[in-house]
Amino acid sequence: MRITATTRSPGAALAVLAGAQFTVMLATSIVNVALPQIRDGVGLSDSGTTWVVNAYGLAFGALLLVGGRAADLLGRRRVLLAGLAVFGAASLAAGLATSSPVLIAARALQGMGAAALAPAALALVMDLFPPGPGRGRALGVWGAVSGAGGAAGVLLGGALTEAMGWQWIFFAVAIGTLPVLVGTVAGVPPATVTGSGRFDLPGTTTVTLALTALVWGLTTARRSGWTDTTVLGAFAVTSVLLTAFVLVERRHPNPLLPPRLFRAGRVTVGNALMALLGSVWIALFFFLPLYQQQVLGSSPLVTGLGQLPLAAANMLGSTLAPRISRRIGATATVTAALLTEAAGLLWLSRIGAHGSYAADLLGPGILIGLGLSIAFVQLTTLSVEGVARQDAGLAGGLVNTSRQVGGAIGLAVLATLAGTATARAAVHQPQPEALTAGYRIAFGVCAAVLLSTAALAPLLTRRTATGPSGASPSPAPQPAADRRH
Numbered sequence: 001m002r003i004t005a006t007t008r009s010p011g012a013a014l015a016v017l018a019g020a021q022f023t024v025m026l027a028t029s030i031v032n033v034a035l036p037q038i039r040d041g042v043g044l045s046d047s048g049t050t051w052v053v054n055a056y057g058l059a060f061g062a063l064l065l066v067g068g069r070a071a072d073l074l075g076r077r078r079v080l081l082a083g084l085a086v087f088g089a090a091s092l093a094a095g096l097a098t099s100s101p102v103l104i105a106a107r108a109l110q111g112m113g114a115a116a117l118a119p120a121a122l123a124l125v126m127d128l129f130p131p132g133p134g135r136g137r138a139l140g141v142w143g144a145v146s147g148a149g150g151a152a153g154v155l156l157g158g159a160l161t162e163a164m165g166w167q168w169i170f171f172a173v174a175i176g177t178l179p180v181l182v183g184t185v186a187g188v189p190p191a192t193v194t195g196s197g198r199f200d201l202p203g204t205t206t207v208t209l210a211l212t213a214l215v216w217g218l219t220t221a222r223r224s225g226w227t228d229t230t231v232l233g234a235f236a237v238t239s240v241l242l243t244a245f246v247l248v249e250r251r252h253p254n255p256l257l258p259p260r261l262f263r264a265g266r267v268t269v270g271n272a273l274m275a276l277l278g279s280v281w282i283a284l285f286f287f288l289p290l291y292q293q294q295v296l297g298s299s300p301l302v303t304g305l306g307q308l309p310l311a312a313a314n315m316l317g318s319t320l321a322p323r324i325s326r327r328i329g330a331t332a333t334v335t336a337a338l339l340t341e342a343a344g345l346l347w348l349s350r351i352g353a354h355g356s357y358a359a360d361l362l363g364p365g366i367l368i369g370l371g372l373s374i375a376f377v378q379l380t381t382l383s384v385e386g387v388a389r390q391d392a393g394l395a396g397g398l399v400n401t402s403r404q405v406g407g408a409i410g411l412a413v414l415a416t417l418a419g420t421a422t423a424r425a426a427v428h429q430p431q432p433e434a435l436t437a438g439y440r441i442a443f444g445v446c447a448a449v450l451l452s453t454a455a456l457a458p459l460l461t462r463r464t465a466t467g468p469s470g471a472s473p474s475p476a477p478q479p480a481a482d483r484r485h
Helices: 009-030 034-040 044-072 076-096 100-128 133-163 167-187 201-224 229-251 267-295 299-307 309-330 331-347 361-382 387-427 431-461
Strands: none
Touching: 009 044, 009 076, 009 100, 009 133, 009 167, 034 044, 034 100, 034 133, 034 267, 034 299, 044 076, 044 100, 044 167, 044 201, 044 331, 044 387, 076 100, 076 167, 100 133, 100 361, 100 387, 133 167, 133 267, 133 299, 133 309, 133 331, 133 361, 167 299, 167 387, 201 299, 201 387, 267 331, 267 361, 267 387, 309 361, 309 387, 331 431, 361 387
16 A cells, blocks of 8 residues: 555554544443443343343444455545544434333444444554564554553443443543544544455355354344344355355455465464454453453442453553564464463452452453453454555455454354353352352363463464565564474
């Protein structure tokens, strides 16, 4: 991608782009602790309440690839601005909603805006910072704000709900979007359209519908069970649509997912491991607040405050990740990070019904924050390494899709396992003990997934011989530890 205007300050532009990522992560987590109040405020049923979360996640996960490709073809700054505008307007509409259909529709529109702005912002970061230490530091900032946004969502969600009402969690996101929008206009340089050829409408349609059916089936399975006919039907539709997508892509002259993308660097393995990390990530921030509120009896505000040490560790790990990678190599960095996070989750799997924050959550939270952030930064780097500039937006959309879809699968499976364990324990134990039994199972399985992912990390050393254009790639400089493999 060729920048058409002189970059006034890459650091200032990075701050704006990181702010865009912060707002996406904030909107993802800010509703979690306010769901009971939202349910009462707009008259939702228990099953309907889940769609306040699912509508956002469904639109976000299904449209990320489309958003990434649109950024490549139409211009990344242009798509970022459009995504921010839609995102902010939808956030305002959600806060003003007085009925459940309007609220859920606004959340879906919010997810659509996020699906446009997230890959466009990441692609712009890659353009501003070429491969090397500078890009590593920039992606470290990206990881830090991602973790901070998730933790800030829990904290702000609790504080605003208690002090001003649930509507203000959406107003806060809308207000936060405005300076990012202004900063993008003022501080992010315009760029030319980089992609060539026509937009792949058949491929876009089939893969979007496939992802929609998959995420919808997974979220429904958490409530209705895996053998429900509608869930099985959704999975069957997903299989048919994915098959159609593969067939369409083979014949299209400008496919949505060109083969060159998967021949670049370590894109395939990086995305596979990101999906596994995502399966744990989203589940962790689903179950942890539930344990704090339903078992330990914490208020929404105290629950949010409890996320601060984890957020601080996350920001520290994101800052250290590029430095650690340069010293010991990408593979060793990812492996060590996954093992650190797994250790924290194993610690969490020993929580008790009569535990305390200091004894049961503080230490594990710090380990998890460090491991999660370092792994996220490194896997993001690997997932976009060696990608041709004209495909940077698509690569950003793909890695976000991998994390989001992996998270949807992981949460659906873990919610089923936790629910089954809780139901069995409830036969002969009080509710706090029964709930804790389910959460212990969820955290233990998360740890096992991460240990398995760490075992796959050596695959990161495998490189393809050809780059995105069929020539030898020119990857980012690597430390001696990685070059020896």
